[in-house]
Amino acid sequence: MFDNPMLLFIQFMNGLSLGLNLFIIAAGLTLILGVLGVLNFAHGAFYMIGGYASYTLVNWLSGVPGGFWFAALGAAGLLALGAWGIERLMLRRLYGRDHVYQLLFTFALVLIIGDVVKVVWGSSILSVSFPPGLDGAVNLGIAWYPSYRLLLCAIGVAVAAGLWFFVNRTRAGRLVRAAKQDREMLQALGINVGRIYMLVFVAGSALAGFGGALAAPAIALAPGMDAEIIVECFIIVIIGGLGSLGGAFLGAIMLGLLTAFGISLFPDFEIVMVYLMMVLVLLIRPWGLLGKPQAGG
C-alpha cells in the first residue's frame, strides 16, 4: 500500500473522516464525563436514535430542499429534548450517589432504548440516502474522493472549532470549565450548578444525535450499532483523557486512522491493535494523552 500514493491518500482520508465523525459523538461523551462525572453508557444508544430519527425525518422531508440537514438538526433536537427529560426526572437524583449507580442507570437506558428502537424501526437493516448533490465524488488532484465524506470532515472540524470557541472564549464555557474543576466553589459563588449539569447533559446528548444523523448515510442502521460506537467512544475518551475535548479530538483522529490503516495492513488484528493502543496509552499516561493526572492517584 505504501508504494501507491493514491491508495495511501484514500485510506488517510477515510481515517480522517471516520475520526472526525467519531469526534462529534465522543465530544459529547467526554463533556458529560468531565462535568457531571457520569460515565454515560447510553451515549451510544443516543447516537443510534439520532441515526434512526434522521431516517424517519429524511423520509418525511423528502420533497423539502435541504431536507437532510433539517433532519439532522431535528435528530439533535429530539435527543436534546429526551436528554432534558431524562436528566430532570431521573439522572439528577443520582448525582450525590456512588459512580456505580449512575453507570448502572445509563446501562438501564441502553437496555430499554435498544428494545424501543427494535419496536419502532424493526430489526432489519435500514439505510439513509446521501443528501442530493453529495452522492458523487470530487477530484482532489491525487484521487477522487466521495464528497459526502469530505463534508463529514468539514463538519467535524467546524464542530471542533465551535466547541473550542465555546469552552475557551465564552462566559458559559468558562462556567462549564469551572464546574469541571470545583463544583462546590462554583456553587458558593452563587452559580446554579444544577443548571450547568443539565445543559451539558442536553448538549452532549444532542451531539450524539447529530453525529448519528450525520453518520447515517455512510453506514447501515441496525440494532446493536450502539454497542459498537460506545466502545469506540470510550476508547477515544480514555486515550485522550477523561473530560478533555482536545484529547477527544486527538483520540478520535488516532482511532480513525488506526482503523483505516489497520484494516488494510493487519486485517486480522485491527481490533486487537485498537485495544492494544488504548492499553499502551494508559500504561504510559494513565490519565490519557491530554488529561490531567488524578489528584492523589
Next chain:
Amino acid sequence: MHRLTTPFVCAFVLIALALVPLTGDKFFIYLGAEIIIFALFALSFNLLLGYGGMLSFGHAAYFAIGAYTCAIFLTTLELPFLVAFLGAVGFSAVGAAIIGYFCVKLTEVYFAMLTLAFGQLVWAIAFKWVGVTGGDTGFIGVAVPEMLKAPATFYYFALIIVTLCVGVIWIIVNSAFGYTLQATRENRNRAEFIGVNVRLVQHVTFVIAGTFAGVAGALFTLFNHSVFVESAWWSASAEVLIMTILGGVGSFFGPLVGAATLIILDRITTEFTVYWPTVLGIILLIVLFFFPEGLMGVFKKKKGGRS
C-alpha cells in the same frame, strides 16, 4: 440478616440446593447449575466492589480466561481433567495478577476504565485468535470427562466446588486481611497513614477475585460443553455488576441472591416476551431509585450501612 440466623439460613439453602437433582427434571438441574456458577462469579466480583470499593468493568475477562483455558486444556491439549481445572484457575490468577498490577495504580472512574480496556483486550484476543479459541463461532465440543456429563453429577460437582469457594471467600472477608481491605474502602488515606500498603491489598484482592471468577468460568465450560466469545464482552461484566447491585453490595450473600434472582427472572420473562432487556432495564431502575441497597437491604435492619 442476624448473625445467629445466618448459619441456619445457609444450611437450609444448601440442603434445598442439594435436593434439586432429586426432582429429576433437567430444566431445574440446569437452572440450578447456572445459578450456582453465576452466584460464585457475582460473589467474586463483590470482593472488589462491595469489600474493596473497586468498580471493575472488566471482570468477565477472568471468567473467560478460566473458561477458555479449561476448554483448550481438555480438548486441544487433551490434558487430564484435574490439570485442566487447576490450569484454568491458575491462568485466571496470573491474568488477574498482571492486569491488576496496572489497574490498582488508579482509582474510581479511571480504575473502571482501565479494567474495561483490559477486559476488551482479552475479548479482542479471544475474538481474533480463531485457531485457538474458535473466534466468533466459539469453542464448541469441549471434551468434558464422561463422569461429569450426566446433569445431576455435574450439578453436585459444581455445588461442592462453589460451596467450598464461598466458604473460602467467607473466611477471607472475615479475616484480618478482609478487615484491612474494608478499611482501604472506607478511607484510603487513613489506611495508608496507619501503615497499610493499600495498593498491595487491592492487588491481592484483585487476584483473589479474578481467580474465583476463573473457577466460575471453568465450571461454566464444563456446564455448557462450549465457550463463546460473548462471555468476555463488556456486557458480561455489566451483567455481573447488575447481579451484585440487585442482590446488594453491602451484604456477603447479596450477590448470590442477585444472581439467582436475575437468572430466574430471565427464564420466566423470556417465556412471555422477547423484550427481556427492557424488563431488566426497568428492574434496574426500580432497584436504583427505590432499593439502593439491593434485595438483601430490604431484609436487613436499618443500621446506616454503606450503600
